[in-house]
Amino acid sequence: MNEFGGFIALYIFMLAAFTGYEVIARVPAILHTPLMSGSNFIHGIVLVGAMFALMHADPNSPTQLGIGFLGVLLGAGNAAGGFVVTERMLEMFKRSQPGPHS
Amino acid sequence: MILELVYFAAAVLFIVGLKQMGTPVHARRGIVWAGAGMAAATLATFFYTYDGPTKLLLLLTAMALGGGVAWWTGRRVAMTSMPQMVAVYNGMGGGAAACIAALELLGGAGHSTGVLVLAVLGALIGTVSFSGSMIAFAKLQGWFDRTLTFHNQQWINFGVLGTTLLLGLLLLFFPSFAPLLLLFFLLALIYGVMMTLPIGGADMPVVISLYNALTGLAVCLEGFVLDNAVMIIAGTVVGAAGTLLTRLMAKAMNRSLRSILFSAFGTADTGTAVAVEGDMKESSAIDVAALMAYSREIIIIPGYGLAVAQAQHKLWEYAGLLEQRGIRVRFAIHPVAGRMPGHMNVLLAEAGVPYDKIHDLEDVNNDFPNCDVALVIGANDVVNPAARTDEGSPIYGMPILSADQARNCIVIKRGRGKGFSGIENRLFYADNTRMLYGDGREAITALIQELKSL
Numbered sequence: 001m002n003e004f005g006g007f008i009a010l011y012i013f014m015l016a017a018f019t020g021y022e023v024i025a026r027v028p029a030i031l032h033t034p035l036m037s038g039s040n041f042i043h044g045i046v047l048v049g050a051m052f053a054l055m056h057a058d059p060n061s062p063t064q065l066g067i068g069f070l071g072v073l074l075g076a077g078n079a080a081g082g083f084v085v086t087e088r089m090l091e092m093f094k095r096s097q098p099g100p101h102s
Numbered sequence: 103m104i105l106e107l108v109y110f111a112a113a114v115l116f117i118v119g120l121k122q123m124g125t126p127v128h129a130r131r132g133i134v135w136a137g138a139g140m141a142a143a144t145l146a147t148f149f150y151t152y153d154g155p156t157k158l159l160l161l162l163t164a165m166a167l168g169g170g171v172a173w174w175t176g177r178r179v180a181m182t183s184m185p186q187m188v189a190v191y192n193g194m195g196g197g198a199a200a201c202i203a204a205l206e207l208l209g210g211a212g213h214s215t216g217v218l219v220l221a222v223l224g225a226l227i228g229t230v231s232f233s234g235s236m237i238a239f240a241k242l243q244g245w246f247d248r249t250l251t252f253h254n255q256q257w258i259n260f261g262v263l264g265t266t267l268l269l270g271l272l273l274l275f276f277p278s279f280a281p282l283l284l285l286f287f288l289l290a291l292i293y294g295v296m297m298t299l300p301i302g303g304a305d306m307p308v309v310i311s312l313y314n315a316l317t318g319l320a321v322c323l324e325g326f327v328l329d330n331a332v333m334i335i336a337g338t339v340v341g342a343a344g345t346l347l348t349r350l351m352a353k354a355m356n357r358s359l360r361s362i363l364f365s366a367f368g369t370a371d372t373g374t375a376v377a378v379e380g381d382m383k384e385s386s387a388i389d390v391a392a393l394m395a396y397s398r399e400i401i402i403i404p405g406y407g408l409a410v411a412q413a414q415h416k417l418w419e420y421a422g423l424l425e426q427r428g429i430r431v432r433f434a435i436h437p438v439a440g441r442m443p444g445h446m447n448v449l450l451a452e453a454g455v456p457y458d459k460i461h462d463l464e465d466v467n468n469d470f471p472n473c474d475v476a477l478v479i480g481a482n483d484v485v486n487p488a489a490r491t492d493e494g495s496p497i498y499g500m501p502i503l504s505a506d507q508a509r510n511c512i513v514i515k516r517g518r519g520k521g522f523s524g525i526e527n528r529l530f531y532a533d534n535t536r537m538l539y540g541d542g543r544e545a546i547t548a549l550i551q552e553l554k555s556l
Contacts (some may be wrong), residue, residue, distance in 0.1 A: 004260055006216070007166055009334060016322075016335045020342030027124040029354070029437050029462060032347060033444035037188050038123045038133055039343050040314050042116050044140060044191075045336040046198045046321045047165075047302055048109075048147045049328050053205040055151040062282075064208055069160050071201030073168035078167035078195035079144070084139050084176030085187050090123065090130040092451040 034089045041082030047075030108146040109332040114141030116336050120343065126457065143332060162399050167543035168194070172504055179525030181452050182409045185441040186242035191312045192317050193235025199228035199320035200287065206327050207277040207309060218277055222270040224323030226290050231316040233294030238310050241298075242441065251300045256364060262293045297363070305362045307442040308351045312359070315344025354437035356489075356500035382518065385536035387545065390512050397474035400424060400431045403503050404450065406440050407480020407516065411542030414453035417479065421455075421551050433459055434466040468506050476508035478529075480515075480542050486527045497525060511535040514545045 027035060054068030106484055115135050122132030144336050152158065172191060179187050203225030206213065213221070240246060268290040269282060276282055301309055318340030325333025352359050394400060402421065408414060421431045433450060440446035450460060470476060478485055488495040506529050513530055515537060538545055540556040 005329075009329075009331075012331060012334050013322065013338050016338035017342040020120075020339035020344075021338070021346055023117065023121045023124060024343040028126070029350075029443050031124060031126065031129065031444055032350065032444045032449075033184065033440075033448055034129060035120075035123055035400070035444075036311055036314055036344070036347055036442065037184070038120060039318070039340045039347075040188050040192045040195070041118060041133070042136055042249065042336050043195050043314075043318045043321045043340040045112070045116070045143060045333055046195050046202070046317075046324070047140075048143050049202050049324050049330055049333050050198045050333055051144075051147045051161060052328055052330070053202040055153045055157060056209065057157075058158065058209065059154070061208075064205060065157075065160060067201050067208070067284070069164045069203050071198045071205070072161055072164035073192065073245055074194040075155030075198035076165045076168035077172035078198060079140055079172075079192050081176045081191035081194070083133065083140070083188065084173050085179070085184060085191070085239070086123075086133045087130070088176070089181075089184065089448050090133055091152045092448065094376075 034086060037082065037086040037089060041079065041086050044075065044079030044082050047072065047079045050075040105146050106331075107151045108142050109330075112139035112143040113332045113335045115142075116332075117339060120339065138177060147300070181449055182441075183243070184448065185307055185310060185445065186239045189235045189239040189242065189313070192310065192314050193232045193239070196228040196231030196235065196313070196317040196320055199317065199324045200225050200232060200290075202324045203228065204283065204287065206324075207273060207283060208280070209278070213277070213327070215274060216353025218274050220323045221277075221327045222273050222286075224320045224327065225287070226266060226270055226321070227292035227316050228320035229287055230294035230297065231313045231320060231386050234292040234298040235294075235310065235313045237295055237298040237318075238306050238313065242306055255296075255300060259296050260352065262289060262296060266290050266293055296464070301362065302314050305355075305357065307438075307445075308348055308355065308357070308359070308362055310442075311344060311348040311351055312363075315341050315348055318342075318344050342450075351438075351443050354443055354501075356497065380531040380533075382537050383535065385512070385538055387538065387548035388552045390536065390538055390555065391549045393510060393512070394424060394429075394477070394549070395427060395476050395553055395556055397429055398431055398479060399469075399473045400475045401470065401473045401483060401505075401508065402431065402433050402477045402479065403481050403505055404433065404435070404439065404444070404446060404479055405484060407482075409440065409446070409449045409480070410543050411480065413479070413542035413546050414449055414455075416543050416546040416550070418453045418455050420445075420546050420553070421459075423550065423553055429457070432461055432466065434463070436463055436481070436503055437501075439481060439484060463501055463503060470504040470507040473508045474510060476503075476505040476511045478505055478511065478513045479546075482515075482527055483525060485529050486525060487529055488525065488527070495525060504534055506535075514538045514539060514540070514542055516541065 050071035057064040057068040116139050119132040119136030122128040203221045206221050269286040318337045322334050322337030426432050435446050436445050485503050487506050489497045489500040489502045
């Protein structure tokens with residue numbers, strides 16, 4: 001990563017941090033649990049990184065392959081589990097009539 | 103090029119999806135969009151990273167195993183267990199980030215010191231989030247519910263953390279020295295466990311939320327290491343959103359994050375609390391049913407005990423019968439009812455209670471003086487007047503639902519014992535309070551029968 005690229009990454013970090021803060025800032029308390037679960041799903045993108053890590057691992061080193069395997073396994077669990085439980089929670093809200101207080 | 107485009111689309115979908123999850127009407131669409139982003143990013147990465155059949159087999163096995171088991175457990179877990187499941191999946195994410203860091207460090211060549219710092223930091227945070235989340239899961243699951251505290255705990259914890267950081271510093275110079283790496287991860291794991299052990303069950307949701315934010319941060323850091331923008335964006339968004347959520351939750355519970363993390367609940371001195379005078383007055387199902395049948399305004403205050411007794415559906419059936427008699431029935435939910443803010447809303451929604459009958463604390467609290475019956479079921483601390491009056495009480499200052507101001511207050515409770523936090527509740531001794539002892543579901547079933555036979 002050259003110097004310019006590094007700073008771009010830093011800008012991305014700053015803007016994303018503001019975005020995350022703003023997206024949550026005015027959310028009713030009733031959705032806090034689904035939101036926590038939903039944001040838990042979103043960092044499941046770590047799966048993509050784990051896939052790269054496994055593919056870059058030294059194919060002759062069982063240790064590296066093992067760690068890579070574990071990483072993908074855990075990342076896939078994060079993504080799949082996070083999606084299923086969030087979807088289940090939010091699906092229940094679907095049928096309800098949004099009232100004046102929601 | 104295509105990969106970067108897909109990642110860009112995924113990042114947009116994540117942010118828009120998260121935004122949509124924040125409004126009840128579009129909430130479900132939000133998770134579907136975010137899910138589409140995740141699927142696209144995974145698929146694109148899958149084709150892009152192909153590197154021989156051996157690794158392909160490893161990759162597919164790992165994905166099928168991890169994803170499959172998580173999907174299966176996520177499908178069949180009960181709604182009451184949601185918080186600990188979120189903890190498990192979150193911990194897995196932290197573990198995955200740690201694995202990435204381990205591989206990048208082992209294959210160490212070619213990384214600048216700056217990148218190594220980020221990798222080591224991400225490894226530490228991810229590992230702590232992993233072991234901490236697993237302990238949080240075990241505690242909420244009830245595998246062990248004792249909060250473990252011992253002398254000089256804070257100092258020992260700081261010592262472990264300090265040593266881990268020192269090893270991390272050494273890793274910057276010898277990144278691929280395996281024994282050092284192993285020791286580093288081992289200590290980080292131990293620190294996560296020790297940090298979580300002294301925290302009580304009531305504070306666990308805040309801690310899970312904190313670990314959620316930490317995993318986001320770890321993912322972001324490993325994103326820097328891998329030059330992967332979508333990981334940086336998604337991780338940072340979750341890190342920031344999670345931090346805010348954690349603060350909101352801690353505020354709703356009237357606890358500072360510092361006191362949650364560094365002092366066990368219950369070690370606060372409860373001895374200064376004002377002694378409670380009077381008796382608890384017991385009532386029977388038939389009396390309560392009659393009282394409620396001839397009321398005009400009823401506010402129901404459900405707590406976690408309701409969900410434990412699996413009484414939501416019965417409660418909603420009972421509320422429907424009361425409504426048929428022309429009684430106005432509403433549900434009042436405290437911000438920390440259930441195990442997480444909003445958890446009780448999810449549980450009531452599962453039973454089919456529509457939104458417009460569920461009210462937040464601020465909406466409903468002024469209506470209690472005009473309410474004939476406040477029905478408290480499975481809740482305790484959130485209606486304890488000591489929070490308003492008793493400065494010596496550990497919950498002093500927490501906003502509570504003013505059930506004590508209703509004309510009558512009925513409390514359905516398993517037994518005479520104290521609640522989750524072990525604090526005495528003076529509401530139970532008040533003149534206008536009647537206790538109905540028993541399992542939540544059986545008590546409400548009895549109320550329904552009595553109401554029908556009136």
